[in-house]
Amino acid sequence: MKRVLTYGQAINEALCVAMRQDRNVITFGLGVDDPKRIFGTTEGLVEEFGPERVFDMPTAENAMTGVAIGAALNGTRSVMTHQRLDFFLLAMDQLVNNAAKWSYMFGGKSSVPITIRLILGRGWGQGPQHSQNLQSWFAHIPGLKVVMPSTAADAKGLLLSAIFDDNPVVYLEHRWLHNIEGEVPEGDYRVPIGEAQVLSSGQDVTLVSFSYMTIEALHAVEHLEKQGVSCDLIDLRSVNPIDWPTVFESVKKTGRLIALDTASQTLSIASEIIARVSMELFHELKSPPVRIALPDYPTPTSPALSEKYYPRAEDIMQAVADLLNMTLDTDELIQSRTSPHDVPGEWFKGPF
Amino acid sequence: MTLLINNIERVRLLHGVKRIRCVEETIAARYSEGKMRCPTHLCTGQEAVAVGVCATLRNTDFAVSTHRSHGHYLAKGGDLSRMLAEIYGKSTGCSSGHGGSMHLIDESVGFMGSTSIVGGTIPVGTGLGLSVSLKGTDQVSCVFLGDGSTEEGVFYESLNFAVIKQLPVLYICENNLYSVYSPIQVRQPANRKIYELARSLGVPSETGDGNDVLDVYAKTSRAVASIRSGGGPVLLEFSTYRWREHCGPNFDNDIGYRSEQEYLDWKQKDPVEVFEAKLCGDEVLSKEALSEMERSIVAEVNDAFAFAENSPFPSPDQLGKYLYKEDEGASL
Ligand SMILES: Cc1ncc(C[n+]2csc(CCOP(=O)(O)OP(=O)(O)O)c2C)c(N)n1
Ligand SMILES: [Mg+2]
Numbered sequence: 001m002k003r004v005l006t007y008g009q010a011i012n013e014a015l016c017v018a019m020r021q022d023r024n025v026i027t028f029g030l031g032v033d034d035p036k037r038i039f040g041t042t043e044g045l046v047e048e049f050g051p052e053r054v055f056d057m058p059t060a061e062n063a064m065t066g067v068a069i070g071a072a073l074n075g076t077r078s079v080m081t082h083q084r085l086d087f088f089l090l091a092m093d094q095l096v097n098n099a100a101k102w103s104y105m106f107g108g109k110s111s112v113p114i115t116i117r118l119i120l121g122r123g124w125g126q127g128p129q130h131s132q133n134l135q136s137w138f139a140h141i142p143g144l145k146v147v148m149p150s151t152a153a154d155a156k157g158l159l160l161s162a163i164f165d166d167n168p169v170v171y172l173e174h175r176w177l178h179n180i181e182g183e184v185p186e187g188d189y190r191v192p193i194g195e196a197q198v199l200s201s202g203q204d205v206t207l208v209s210f211s212y213m214t215i216e217a218l219h220a221v222e223h224l225e226k227q228g229v230s231c232d233l234i235d236l237r238s239v240n241p242i243d244w245p246t247v248f249e250s251v252k253k254t255g256r257l258i259a260l261d262t263a264s265q266t267l268s269i270a271s272e273i274i275a276r277v278s279m280e281l282f283h284e285l286k287s288p289p290v291r292i293a294l295p296d297y298p299t300p301t302s303p304a305l306s307e308k309y310y311p312r313a314e315d316i317m318q319a320v321a322d323l324l325n326m327t328l329d330t331d332e333l334i335q336s337r338t339s340p341h342d343v344p345g346e347w348f349k350g351p352f
Numbered sequence: 353m354t355l356l357i358n359n360i361e362r363v364r365l366l367h368g369v370k371r372i373r374c375v376e377e378t379i380a381a382r383y384s385e386g387k388m389r390c391p392t393h394l395c396t397g398q399e400a401v402a403v404g405v406c407a408t409l410r411n412t413d414f415a416v417s418t419h420r421s422h423g424h425y426l427a428k429g430g431d432l433s434r435m436l437a438e439i440y441g442k443s444t445g446c447s448s449g450h451g452g453s454m455h456l457i458d459e460s461v462g463f464m465g466s467t468s469i470v471g472g473t474i475p476v477g478t479g480l481g482l483s484v485s486l487k488g489t490d491q492v493s494c495v496f497l498g499d500g501s502t503e504e505g506v507f508y509e510s511l512n513f514a515v516i517k518q519l520p521v522l523y524i525c526e527n528n529l530y531s532v533y534s535p536i537q538v539r540q541p542a543n544r545k546i547y548e549l550a551r552s553l554g555v556p557s558e559t560g561d562g563n564d565v566l567d568v569y570a571k572t573s574r575a576v577a578s579i580r581s582g583g584g585p586v587l588l589e590f591s592t593y594r595w596r597e598h599c600g601p602n603f604d605n606d607i608g609y610r611s612e613q614e615y616l617d618w619k620q621k622d623p624v625e626v627f628e629a630k631l632c633g634d635e636v637l638s639k640e641a642l643s644e645m646e647r648s649i650v651a652e653v654n655d656a657f658a659f660a661e662n663s664p665f666p667s668p669d670q671l672g673k674y675l676y677k678e679d680e681g682a683s684l
């Protein structure tokens with residue numbers, strides 16, 4: 001029987017499954033037990049697992065990350081949650097200098113199984129300090145694993161894999177995904193870290209995407225199909241490690257690559273995709289690869305500025321049209337939208 | 353200490369708290385129109401700290417603040433119209449629409465900026481103090497901070513440095529008992545006070561009633577005098593209470609993190625009404641003068657909203673502006 005959950009509920013279920021299965025799993029962070037329960041994702045946890053395993057914390061991101069690391073050395077698996085990635089920047093020291101290096105610098109004597117859940121903000125004027133997508137910072141650090149699920153099933157499967165991985169995993173969840181729905185398997189369902197998923201198969205162009213951009217890409221693919229263009233849409237799911245065989249195989253087939261990213265373009269994950277494909281498959285490419293990402297500016301707050309800042313499905317369609325040297329109609333897609341550009345849907349009324 | 357404060361000054365303080373109240377409550381009333389599209393943290397209930405503190409400061413003194421900065425910006429003298437235009441995302445906003453409610457600035461009155469990462473401006477205000485001391489002026493740098501931010505490492509690191517260098521920094525901690533929906537009891541030990549903590553770090557410190565603008569004014573006057581005369585940093589902890597939800601225009605006493613009764617108890621200590629009743633009772637202010645004050649505040653606030661609503665949005669090609677200093681004003 002099909003079981004449909006939201007992305008947020010899928011995260012909640014993964015936490016439940018992990019905590020039932022292993023008493024060593026704990027979760028903490030500002031607001032995990034407050035009335036809003038991190039947008040519902042920590043619903044019911046303190047009731048079932050008690051305040052020793054599910055607790056609020058002081059506004060002390062760096063120290064509490066170090067605390068999670070120390071606890072991990074003695075077998076406690078922490079899932080730490082932050083309502084915005086931006087708030088976690090205070091803890092880069094503990095994450096990068098300690099967690100990411102521990103196994104290596106002590107010759108594999110011990111490792112740090114922690115999961116850091118960070119929410120990526122967008123829309124309703126989140127602005128310069130509440131909407132940064134710094135996945136490439138994390139992915140750049142050897143010793144960290146970085147996952148960015150875009151479907152409800154992957155939200156669950158990757159969180160369970162992250163929690164039971166013996167290494168530090170940064171789990172990036174986009175605020176605009178919390179309410180998307182999808183079929184989610186029951187029980188201890190795991191998606192391996194480092195495996196991409198092909199969400200649609202085609203001949204003309206390869207789209208490599210992850211996180212919220214995959215939703216825009218799905219819209220684009222749907223409208224492209226109506227106009228006779230077929231794409232491979234690869235949802236990376238993990239941005240470190242990256243599933244290169246899946247990417248290469250697709251580009252060999254299509255000869256055309258568009259890499260999508262939710263971050264500013266320079267030195268992005270999309271840049272890395274293009275770099276590696278160019279290095280490995282230079283002679284198979286029919287045209288120069290394309291990157292669709294944010295401009296190299298901080299996020300502006302005014303809706304008049306953010307409208308142009310974020311690329312959307314029509315920009316993907318346009319890039320495909322340019323690559324194929326054809327004209328495509330984006331009107332239908334644009335007209336199918338019912339919400340203003342700075343909210344994901346009716347459910348999101350701001351301000352957070 | 354007896355406080356020498358004349359009646360004109362008292363009336364000015366009342367005007368200050370009433371004006372901020374009116375601004376915040378008008379934002380709350382209009383927020384659901386969907387035209388102020390950014391996270392907005394209102395300070396209704398906490399106005400007396402901003403007003404009492406800033407009344408002791410000069411335009412040349414500095415102030416920095418947090419995500420909840422409307423009151424601080426306004427009390428320091430920041431331009432109301434430009435603040436509202438910023439919240440509406442307009443090009444006439446104090447940050448040209450790039451920042452929104454959480455990023456206010458008016459350097460003409462020493463308001464050097466508010467930011468939204470908890471604790472983020474504590475060292476910045478300390479650095480303004482360092483610069484003042486290097487330049488040898490008698491300015492004061494005022495840092496507005498919340499109880500939550502004292503849990504960040506940067507709080508200790510900044511106070512420690514300010515003590516070593518005896519910097520002219522006034523740390524104003526508004527203890528409103530909550531960080532978002534987390535009560536202070538789950539974040540800090542029950543019997544440890546923030547002002548005692550500051551003392552033990554070497555920063556002279558006191559606590560006061562943050563809902564009593566005269567108490568705030570008296571304690572801050574004394575602190576500022578000491579700082580100006582080279583006495584080094586001071587921290588004042590004022591107890592107060594946020595009336596509305598952490599972020600946004602509504603009330604949220606029903607969602608379960610605090611009780612309606614707690615809110616009602618604090619409402620009894622309304623920094624605006626209690627003070628107003630006192631001034632009227634003491635016949636410092638006549639009924640007519642009070643209505644005239646209210647009328648002029650409402651008129652000013654309505655004008656400022658009209659300015660904000662009628663201002664143009666920034667043009668999309670402004671997106672890349674201001675990234676670096678040399679870009680500033682290129683096409684204004
Ligand atoms: C480093 C960091 N952690 C968490 C947050 C989320 N956050 C925004 S406001 C806030 C409350 C801070 O409480 P306090 O300093 O007491 O200020 P108040 O909201 O009560 O005015 C928190 C935790 C943040 N902005 N920055
Ligand atoms: Mg507080």
